[in-house]
Amino acid sequence: MSGSAYHHGDLRRALVDAAFVAARSEGPEGVSIRELARRVGVSHNAAYRHFAHRDELLVEVSGLAMQALVDAMEERLARVDETDGVLRARRRLAEIGRAYVSFALGEPGLFRVAFSSHPEMDQTSLSALAVRPYTLLGEALDGLVEVGFLSPSARVEAEMTCWSAVHGFALLNGNPLRDLPAEERELALDRVLAAIDRSYAATTGSVITPGDVFAVA
Template identity: 60%
Template sequence: MTLPTAPYHHGDLREALIEAAVTSVRENGPDGLALRDLARRVHVSHNAAYRHFADRDDLVAEVAGRVMGKIVDSMQARLAQVRTRDPVLRARRRLAATGRGYVDFAITEPGLFRLACASLSAVSSTIAVPGRDPLVLLGEVLDDLVGVGFLTAAARIDAEITCWSAVHGFSVISIDGPLQGSTAKERTVALDRVLIAIDRSYAATTGSAIGVRDLLG
């Protein structure tokens, strides 16, 4: 049985509602999110909750924006593990790391991931700091590939769409599709194949020699 969220401290009701919403989505998925229920969790009237959020969509957009920041944290945790000094290999491994970090979050936080996916149009207007946007972080990593001569400038155009489509699709089929019952090892092997395919396609734009073992570390 889930214990109710502790009462909020005076002046922190908006933040308390957001934290309660994150907990609720983790427990029940995005469909179970309702302002009235959250108000009960933090021991206030539903009218008090509506003073901070116009409606459920307003709250969902705020929570989804926070989730995007958490995805960035997961991506950056993987990026921190890339330690090679070779500039080309480093850039290649950083691209693979962003993909792994994105999938890591989807696997460990499926409820929050589903909410963010269902709210992408609203999320774009809630992220005030670009550094908390996974798409911006991905773009910076792709720019590094161009900078080290591994990816051509022409192939760089809209490369975010290619990479995001691949890892996002992989994330979806991992939590709601045919890979749902896979072991962690099986999923890692399958994701490696996806990341290798992207790496090879980008190497081909500049004729770069690549080593798969190097990419996988």
């Protein structure tokens, strides 16, 4: 493919698409403007007209990776068909956690790109990328308050508690615990999510039935 095959704007899209494929298999380390230019069949000078440096391209790819995470979360949330309000709210929060871990382990390259940070990268842009996943988590937590399962006082900054727990679990299972059998991993994740669930129930004195949301309780 030659550079003359591109019209204005097409090359930028082609570079982003190629970078996404590279990041998916190799993580942020796979994103190289010179190498991507070679893959799409143009000179690196042509590529640099669209991206002054690698970090600009990484921001674009990070956005796509973050959107893929959001899609995974929304797909899981759409499966929750529980009619009981409290159970529905609890299961929605659990499914967000499961989606996050599943994405991290199933798409390790994209997961690392989604949360990658580099010295020249615009931190405001990076923060904006995480807004939608954070919003979905916040909506799930608000749902727990609305049904009386989580107290308003315990709701304050609860996103950070939940995110830290599942992110830490994902990192542990992506490296030191990567050989853990899938069934054991699912049970371990259930224990983490059940611990969060129990702690929230305690804020309102809610009575929970073992096994109504998790395989372990």
